[in-house]
Amino acid sequence: MPLEKSPMRAPAGRIAELADQCVQCGLCLPVCPTYALDRNEAESPRGRIAIASALARGLADPTAELRDHLDHCLGCLNCEKVCPAHVQYSQLLVETRAMLGPSARRPRLLLALLSRPAWLRTLRRLGDRVALPRWKDWLARRLPALSPWRAALRSLPATTPTAHFQSSRPGGNRPRLALFPGCVASVDDAEAQQAAITLLQAVGFQVSVLPAFCCGAMDLHGGATAPAEQAAENVRRAWTASGATELLSVTPGCLGTLRRALPGVDVLDPVQLLATYAESLCFRPLAQRVALHLPCTQINVARTDADVLQLLRRVPMLEVTPLPRPPHCCGAAGSHLLEFPARAAQLRDATLQHVAALEPRELLSSNIGCRLHLAAGSDRHGRTWPTRHPLTLLAEQLIPAH
Template sequence: MNDMPLENPRHRIAVLADQCVQCGLCLPVCPTYTVDGNEAESPRGRIAIAAALARGAVSSSAELREPLDHCLGCLSCERVCPAGVKYEELLVETRGLLGTAPGRPGFLLEIVKRPWLNRLAQRLARWSGVRRWPGLALPAAWRAGLAFVKHGGSLAAYGKLGRPHPNPLLPSRGGGRATLALFPGCAASVLDAEAERAAETLLTAAGYNVARLPAFCCGALDAHDGATRAAEAAAERVRQSWAEAQADYLVTVTPGCLSTLRKVLPTARVEDPYSLLVEQIDSLSFRPLRMRLALHVPCTQANVARSDAALLKLLQRIPQLELQRLPAPPYCCGAAGSHVLQFPQRAEQLRESVLAHIETLDVQGLLSSNIGCRLHLAAGLEEKASRLATLHPLTLLAQQWIPS
């Protein structure tokens, strides 16, 4: 152990690292260990590196920080850990100690984090035709970013998975059981606007009052990248907006935001819509849909929200719908917040395993509830000349919902 004061970040990292018993049960579920076969690219290896850095046993170097930067933060390790190691907290603290990585695509991330810049980038891309320029000599991070812009506006054949209800936005009921504050986020507020409207529709139909907060970044991208000051500024904005909302629950359609929002608002109930909708499932009815769809459950939905069972239960309420769930960890699509922009080749390698599974299924569409995952997978499908439609599960549920 270490005799540094508890408020010292090095001491917190050392204490968190001491919880690990080095049993190795995390290794089989770690996507990066599966790809690299390298102990340093495993949770156990990263914990050892973090402990050594915190105690001053080693100095920070590019070689030492690389495995920490490669970590996807999928938290499959945390879910299976018998010792209850708080791996996410340890990872965020260690990255904060090291600061942002030299190769972090800061300008691209500013576009992602600021909805108005994101919208402007999409308009410029459509106006200039930059997405269609063949052989464009751009850095890999920018090519990955352009793939996100390209799929952000259409998300592949929305209409193929059923016809949306003609009036999807309903007024909130005055006698709702509770008031929900919907947190739009940054990228999701632009690229998942359809899913957010679907969430409003379904939650209102289930009897909740829904209020929408302003759209801005929750700070997850900065917190996981070691940009501590920017993350705290975003956290303060979240706290202020939550206080002004005077709501009972905070809801987000993006599982990647949940952990950060829960940390920022420790006394609030922060959920994704599925957990709340399944509590009122008997009040919702859906039209039949004779289709076979693949279901991708993002790591954060399985390991942070832990709402995958609720999602399945809701989708199974759609008569005649057949679902094929994609395999669980160590399979991860590789999007992982800024990882897809900072390490696009590694992200593509991880994505390939997921796409290979999809290719073995006889399905007509793909559902995924995290915006980064879905755009990353959609870009990969297009590269393979696949016409498979991709959609947010909430959008599908709202399309098939029968108003009472």
């Protein structure tokens, strides 16, 4: 698979330079979810690097088939974690998709709706008034099997949470924190965001909440460069106005994009801070078994999987079992569950088989997209596991200090 190396102009030259770092050892193949799904070299990190290099050097045309192989990538970054040559695969994928531009299959209207919290919240309230969650499956069955709208309807939660963030108390000498609510998460993960504030206050932090808007992750990973950069500028303005010293997101899927927008700023998963002060937190016993789904971004971007486990295991009598990895990925991957619903369902069903084997009382996952995707799959298979963010469980069991 070696390709001729020659000087190139940016951005194609940068893509070729990144691709040249790959030594084609194949250690990425066993940890790649899409290679496990297809057993096709073009569906592996090594194969995608070769495709990106060929496109950048003008040795291949950007056909729909080649584009699909690139767009099937989940961005899980299992490959980066095991790569002995330290290939910057995430950067290569983002720049290649930017060079190609957004895919024709990209559901622009649906993604525009999901990235605007005010629109989403209004439509969700209207849906609640007409009892949409009760007949969403009937409506979904009348849409084409591979329609992004069908996948979105299937993932619609039964109720719309209401966000009521409490003002944070002064935090003494602790750094002042700002919480980034995001877009979908600001509507459907408001409870987890309030849980993060409650837990952080319990260990003495002051937390302010930024305005709710999209960080641009779906645009960035979809090759939509202009809106992704506009979102990054919105992040920079909101961060500057906050006056905080560290930025938090309860959604691991947002962390990489926020860090890209704010180089030099500490952008953290709250569980990282909470684990540092874990000895200050006391929890009520909870005698039940839970399955813990660790999102790819929590393991490979936030790298807080051990922190989540440490905190959950402080709850007396709680039996916590993480789902096996790798190469398992639930298939949500941002907008992947909308653009490739059949592939996403295959990956999700494999994940849910592992959940079923554990016979848990509930399923925990830190990423809202993963959680909605998994909940939709469990509903379709007639299973009744409640799903929630680990922080929500921890806040519910917290014994307040007196």
